[in-house]
Amino acid sequence: MHNLGRTRSANRRDHLLHTPDTFVRTVLPGMERGAAVVHISPAAGAAFTQYTAELEPGGTLGPTASHVPAQRFVYVLAGAVDLATGASFQSIDPGGFAYLPEGLAHTLTARSAARLAVVEKPYQPLEGTAAPGMLAGSESNVVSVALMGDSDLLVRSLLPDGPAFDFAVNTMTYQPGASLSMVEIHVMEHGLLMLEGGGIYRLGDAWYPVTAGDFIWMAPFCPQWFGALGKRPAKYLIYKDWNRHPLG
Numbered sequence: 001m002h003n004l005g006r007t008r009s010a011n012r013r014d015h016l017l018h019t020p021d022t023f024v025r026t027v028l029p030g031m032e033r034g035a036a037v038v039h040i041s042p043a044a045g046a047a048f049t050q051y052t053a054e055l056e057p058g059g060t061l062g063p064t065a066s067h068v069p070a071q072r073f074v075y076v077l078a079g080a081v082d083l084a085t086g087a088s089f090q091s092i093d094p095g096g097f098a099y100l101p102e103g104l105a106h107t108l109t110a111r112s113a114a115r116l117a118v119v120e121k122p123y124q125p126l127e128g129t130a131a132p133g134m135l136a137g138s139e140s141n142v143v144s145v146a147l148m149g150d151s152d153l154l155v156r157s158l159l160p161d162g163p164a165f166d167f168a169v170n171t172m173t174y175q176p177g178a179s180l181s182m183v184e185i186h187v188m189e190h191g192l193l194m195l196e197g198g199g200i201y202r203l204g205d206a207w208y209p210v211t212a213g214d215f216i217w218m219a220p221f222c223p224q225w226f227g228a229l230g231k232r233p234a235k236y237l238i239y240k241d242w243n244r245h246p247l248g
Contacts (some may be wrong), residue, residue, distance in 0.1 A: 008208065014222040015203040016040060018215040025054070030062025034110070036118075039215040040191055046217060047241065048121035048167070050191040055081070055110035061118070063105075070120040072100040073169055075139075075158070075237055077195070079114025083107070083136065090136055097158050097169070098136040106134075117193050119239050124166045126244065132164040139171060152178035161242075168242040173235040174199070179227030188240040190218040197234030201226050 009022040018039050025035040034055035041049040049070075053061055061081075064070040074081075075097045082091050083098055085106045092098060100106055102123040108116070123131060137158070144154040152175040159165050174197075183202065198211035202225040203218060210216070218224050228234035 008214075010206070010208065011044075012204055012206070014219040015224075016044065016215075016217040017201075017203065017208050017210070018217075020213045028062060029065070031060065032062070033057075033059030034061070039193075040217040044217070045219060046189060046191070048119060048189075048191065048239065050117070050119050050193075050215070050217075050239065052077070052193070052215075053114075053116040053118050055079070055114045055116070057110055057112050059110045059114075061108040061116065064102075064120050068122060069102045071102045071123045073119040073159075073167075073239075074098050074100070074108065075117040075169070077115040077117055080111045081114050081116065082109045082111055084109070085134065088134070092136065093138075095139040096137070097139065098134070099132065099159060099165075100134055101132055104134060117237055119167070119169065119191065121167060121241075124244050124248070126163055126166070129163045132160075132162075135159070144173070147172070148181055150178065150181070153180075163243050166242065166244050167239060169237065169239050171195070171235060171237050173233050174226070174228035175233055176228055176231055180225050183223050183225045185221055185223050187220050187246050188242065189220050189222075190216070190224070191239040192216040192218070193237045195235045195237055197228060197230055197232050199226055199228040199230070199234045 008019045010017045023037045036051045038051040040046045080093045142156040147153040154173045156171045158169045194214045201210045
């Protein structure tokens with residue numbers, strides 16, 4: 001039966017909920033044997049772009065946009081990819097990730113059907129600090145930290161918390177019933193992809209049920225809060241701009 005225009009997706013001034021029933025796939029320049037679901041971009045008011053890339057075996061992601069130099073972060077959701085640069089080669093499995101600095105020539109090729117969470121953002125230099133180099137790792141090797149001492153809410157920081165990096169990417173895992181201890185309002189913006197489980201997200205003055213596969217964008221100063229529901233942990237991958245002065 002036709003859904004008669006109903007969806008959980010919502011697009012508001014200070015937030016976006018993008019649910020799979022509204023995904024539209026497109027092929028980005030340079031991408032081969034694959035497609036992208038673009039969740040957020042500067043066209044919607046964000047200072048970064050985030051998309052999910054879906055690659056067939058042998059498919060390639062392609063370069064970042066040539067007219068806007070950008071750094072790239074990739075997190076493997078499913079399948080496996082090979083990452084090659086002029087000086088290195090490595091395979092990345094689910095839960096693996098890579099940071100690729102602005103200007104680094106590289107190829108990402110799927111060894112099997114693969115899905116990737118991709119963040120791209122122009123680099124914001126910091127005077128007196130060298131730009132970061134390429135970094136690759138696996139989430140399973142990152143130590144989890146209890147958020148504000150709550151052992152039911154664990155954070156894994158996938159990028160070093162140093163001034164060279166102008167953004168952070170973390171995973172956050174909530175045990176059933178766990179929640180943020182406060183409604184947060186802050187200058188950083190977020191891109192969030194639900195990986196497992198579900199719960200309730202407050203965005204602005206609205207409350208939304210969310211589940212694995214949903215994407216959320218939160219603009220700077222958007223009121224935000226999450227609580228996990230159900231019988232399994234809820235987990236998401238979350239981006240935020242970081243380590244830079246609000247004046248730029």
